[in-house]
Every structure is written in structure tokens, then in C-alpha cells.
Amino acid sequence: MIAGRYSLEHEIGRGGMGAVWLGRDEVLGRPVALKRLGMPLEGSSPDLERAAREARLAARLNHPRVVAVFDLVREGNEHWLVMEYVEGSTLAQLVRDRGPLTPDQAAPVLGQVAEALAAAHAAGIVHRDVKPSNILVGPHGEVKLSDFGIARAEADATLTRTGMVTGSPAYLAPEVASGHPATEASDIWSLGATLFHALAGAPPYEVSENVLGALYRIVHEDPPRLPDAGWLSPLLAATMTHDPAERWPAARVREYLAAGPADLAPLRSSRAARTPRPDPDRARTRAVPAVPASGARSRRRAPVLPLFMGLAVVALLAVVAVAIGRDAGDGGRPAAAETSAPRSPSPTVAPGPTAAGMRSFVENYLRTAAEDPEAGYAMLTPGFQDQSNGLTGYTSFWGDVVWVDAIRITEADPETLEVGYTYTYQVASGAPHSEGVRLRLAYDDGRYLIAAEA
Incomplete structure (x- = not known):
């Protein structure tokens, strides 16, 4: 007793x-x-x-x-x-016993963990050791996050010395692995690494006895990706990204997982089965803005271009719509054709940019870019076309893209004309790749174009 x-x-x-x-x-x-x-x-x-x-x-x-x-x-x-006492087993044991989970199986588990983290972060608490063995899964799918033993409140003094790494090495965020204090964003990386483990059946980094080697890879190498993560690929990209500022907050992760794949219909183009055109002289560099970039920013440039192209296509459609006497709606989507009767000479006023129009433009841009890179290129402003090294530089990336999938608009602000999104794409000779992208659009008299990477 x-x-x-x-x-x-x-x-x-x-x-x-x-x-x-x-x-x-x-x-x-x-x-x-x-x-x-x-x-x-x-x-x-x-x-x-x-x-x-x-x-x-x-x-x-x-x-x-x-x-x-x-x-x-x-x-x-x-x-x-x-x-x-929570009846059931840990997520780590569940994966050991049953093997990797499918995206649909992993989503409700990780969604409940994200709910716990959202509550902890709202209370000013950073967990600092999110991992599969600290996630308890009950017999009916109920999930609880345990072991706040190394967690700390933001106002408390840390139990560890400055520069001491705390947490489980395989799931540490890069900034923590390099000795910096853990933050809410660090928990989000660990949540993404836990999702990786659930889908792959193994941690994203093999630690074994070489802890220092694992820490080096976490800090200096691009985060690993899974080719078969399905609709959760954008979430892995939005959680396991080197820049803490680019990681989604726990509440957004929870909402994404709760929404499920229903509104993430695949946008696979008819080019998926096409054999890429051989062109040994074509540059392999992805078409991106000429603005200097560093760190995670430079790794994201290729995904930005696909979005640019899709947006360019929508803008091109809007120009054509005006030329043939049709009204261009939000996002540059042409309205139904009118009769051949002469137009009224009274002037019309464009409604101004809207979040719905920006979302529609981006979605149409991505579809168009995958189908017809040249049309996508036309949806860039002249200045951004130059920064993308012209049509040759632009198509050096988009010419190899065979499909885009899982498009999700995360932000569309008509005031700043900035739009953020995640999507998955695949080139002819590579595995699927998920990215988070943020762009600044240009708007003029009902037309959107891509002006810059935000």
C-alpha cells in the first residue's frame, strides 16, 4: 500500500x-x-x-x-x-504491433494530440517531449498526451542548463537540437515527426547509438518526406520545416486533421502519364524569383513557381474574357457568354480583390500550370517573369511536373494581397514533394497576377 x-x-x-x-x-x-x-x-x-x-x-x-x-x-x-489510468497502449506500441498506419488511421490520433497541444500552448505550456511513447491510445480511439515531466511554463525558469538538449533525439526540432530553448513551434515539429513515425513505422531519424550524428542531420539536412503520406503530405511539410515561423500552430493542425481529405480533391492532370520531353540543353534550375533567398526559403522556390504558373493562367483567361466581351468574376474566372448585342457604354467598377477570388485564382493557376506551363507563365507579372528567368527558366521546372494534388489554401488576405497555400506535386523523375508557399498577388480591374514571393 x-x-x-x-x-x-x-x-x-x-x-x-x-x-x-x-x-x-x-x-x-x-x-x-x-x-x-x-x-x-x-x-x-x-x-x-x-x-x-x-x-x-x-x-x-x-x-x-x-x-x-x-x-x-x-x-x-x-x-x-x-x-x-488510460486503458490501451502507446502509439509507439500500436505501430510496433500493427505496422504503419494509413493517413486516415493516423489523422484522428494526431488530431487529438494537436488538440491537447493547442490547450497546453494556450496555457503557456510547452511540452518539449512529444513522441509516440507519450501518446496513449484507448480501445475506442480516445487519445491522451502524457508525461509533462520536462514541460515548462513560459514564465518558469527552466530545469536545464543553458544549451542543454532535452527531449527524445529522433523527434527534436532543429532549433532544440542545436541547443536553443524549446517553444510552441518546437512541439509542432515533434508532432510532425510523430506523424512521420505513425505513417512510416519508424522515426524520421535513426538515432541508435550515434546521437550526435542524428542531431547533425536534424539541424543541417532537409527534413525527410514520405512518398505515400497521401493527404497528410502537406501537414508533414507544414510541421517538419526548419523555420519555426513557418510551422502551423497546433490549432491549425487540429483543424486540418478534423477537416479530412474531403475538400482536398486530387488535381491530377492528364499529363501524369506523359513521357517528359527530352531536352538536354534545358536548365534544371527551378524557375523562381531572382531575389536572394536563404535557408528554408531557398528550398521552397520550386513549389512557388507551380503556383505562379497556375495564377498566370487564370490571369490570361481574364484578359481573354475582357477581349471577347465577357465579365471577369472573382479570381479572373470568366462569366457566362453574353449575347452579341452591343455593350452598354456605361462604365463598370471592378469589385476589388476578395479572399474568394484569390483562392479561386490560386487553385486555377495550379491546375493550369500542371496542364500548360506556358499558360501558367502568362499569369505572372512582367517583373516576376523576369525574376523567373523568362519562359525557359519557368518551364525548366513546370515542364517536368506531371501532377499537383492536395491543394489547400491556408490564407488569403485581400488587404495585403498575400496568399498562402500547401500542395503536393511530382516531377517525372522524382517522388511526390509537399510544400508550403506564400505569394503576393497583383490586382487590377478584376485581374489577378502573381507579383512576388511573399
Whole structure:
């Protein structure tokens, strides 16, 4: 009997902080999980301090997707953390037993984790150790995030020394792997790495005994991608990206997973089965703006071009619509053809840019770019055409794109004319690649064009 109240049945797990036992609260008559925290000789230790923090932080959250902590007690020289017992297994064990999950199987699990992180981040708490073994999955699909033992509130002093890396190496964000403090964005990277593990059946980075080598790859190499992640490919790209500012917040991840693939209809072009045209003289450089870029920005340029091309096509359609006497609606989409009667001489006023028009323009641009790169090129402003190295430079990328898929507009602001989106594309000789892109459009009298990379 622990603290005169909790009886022990059998060990159900073991982690870095100690063994976890299934027990029973004899006072309230309910099952509990008890984590043994070692045998400190004095009344304080790092493990005990971590456990006390876990209890305080979990109590602050009081969220259905977070494992509740009930008590912290001492029995002799041992301290025990008394927690909610969750029947089921960890996500890590689930993947070991059943193999990789499909996107549709992984989505509800990770969506509930994102819900827990959104609540934690709203409370000013960074978890710092999101990984499959800290995600508990119940028999009916209910999910809870556990082990806030190394989490910290933003206003608290960290338990670790400056520059000390905390967390599980395979799931660490690049900035944490290089010794910087963890932030909410670091949790999002770890969530993406956990999603990768669920879909691939293994972590995104092999650590084994070479921890330093893994940390080097996390910091200096492009994040790994999965060719068969399906509609979750854009989410992997939006979470496992080197720039913390470009990672989606937990609330957006939750919304994306809750929406599912229904509104992400594939936009596969008829060019998918086409054999690419051989052209040894064609430059292999992707057509992008001539503006200097660095870091993650430079890695994103190719995806920006596909969007540019699609947008250019829509703009071209709008120009043609005006030329033949049709009204151009939002996003440059031509309205139904009118009769041959002469137009009224009274002037018309363009409605101005709208979020719906911007979204429509981008979607049409991507479709057009995959089908007809030259038409996509026409949807760029002259200045951006020059920055993309002309038509030759532009088609050096888009000429090889065989399909685009999973287009999702994440932002469209008529005030700034900036639009953000994620999508997946594939070139003839490569695997599918997912990207997040942000552009600035130009708008004039009902027409949109792509002006720059935002």
C-alpha cells in the first residue's frame, strides 16, 4: 500500500523517470497509474522536481486529451506520481504491433494530440517531449498526451542548463537540437515527426547509438518526406520545416486533421502519364524569383513557381474574357457568354480583390500550370517573369511536373494581397514533394497576377 491509500497490482511500463504500475485508489475505488520516481536519499532530486512540475502543469490544463495527475506522494524513500489510468497502449506500441498506419488511421490520433497541444500552448505550456511513447491510445480511439515531466511554463525558469538538449533525439526540432530553448513551434515539429513515425513505422531519424550524428542531420539536412503520406503530405511539410515561423500552430493542425481529405480533391492532370520531353540543353534550375533567398526559403522556390504558373493562367483567361466581351468574376474566372448585342457604354467598377477570388485564382493557376506551363507563365507579372528567368527558366521546372494534388489554401488576405497555400506535386523523375508557399498577388480591374514571393 502506498501512502495508506494506493495499492499496487503489476508493472505496466517503464520510462526514463522510472517504472509505471497499475494500481487502485482504495479511497475512491478507481484504477490509477503510479509512476515510481526512484529512491532519493534526501527530500529532493531532479526526478522529484520534474514530477512535481508534471503534477502542477497537468493540474493547470485539466483537459480531456491530457493524462490527469491526481497526487504526488512519498512512501519511505520512494516518491510516486499518481495519475489517471488510460486503458490501451502507446502509439509507439500500436505501430510496433500493427505496422504503419494509413493517413486516415493516423489523422484522428494526431488530431487529438494537436488538440491537447493547442490547450497546453494556450496555457503557456510547452511540452518539449512529444513522441509516440507519450501518446496513449484507448480501445475506442480516445487519445491522451502524457508525461509533462520536462514541460515548462513560459514564465518558469527552466530545469536545464543553458544549451542543454532535452527531449527524445529522433523527434527534436532543429532549433532544440542545436541547443536553443524549446517553444510552441518546437512541439509542432515533434508532432510532425510523430506523424512521420505513425505513417512510416519508424522515426524520421535513426538515432541508435550515434546521437550526435542524428542531431547533425536534424539541424543541417532537409527534413525527410514520405512518398505515400497521401493527404497528410502537406501537414508533414507544414510541421517538419526548419523555420519555426513557418510551422502551423497546433490549432491549425487540429483543424486540418478534423477537416479530412474531403475538400482536398486530387488535381491530377492528364499529363501524369506523359513521357517528359527530352531536352538536354534545358536548365534544371527551378524557375523562381531572382531575389536572394536563404535557408528554408531557398528550398521552397520550386513549389512557388507551380503556383505562379497556375495564377498566370487564370490571369490570361481574364484578359481573354475582357477581349471577347465577357465579365471577369472573382479570381479572373470568366462569366457566362453574353449575347452579341452591343455593350452598354456605361462604365463598370471592378469589385476589388476578395479572399474568394484569390483562392479561386490560386487553385486555377495550379491546375493550369500542371496542364500548360506556358499558360501558367502568362499569369505572372512582367517583373516576376523576369525574376523567373523568362519562359525557359519557368518551364525548366513546370515542364517536368506531371501532377499537383492536395491543394489547400491556408490564407488569403485581400488587404495585403498575400496568399498562402500547401500542395503536393511530382516531377517525372522524382517522388511526390509537399510544400508550403506564400505569394503576393497583383490586382487590377478584376485581374489577378502573381507579383512576388511573399
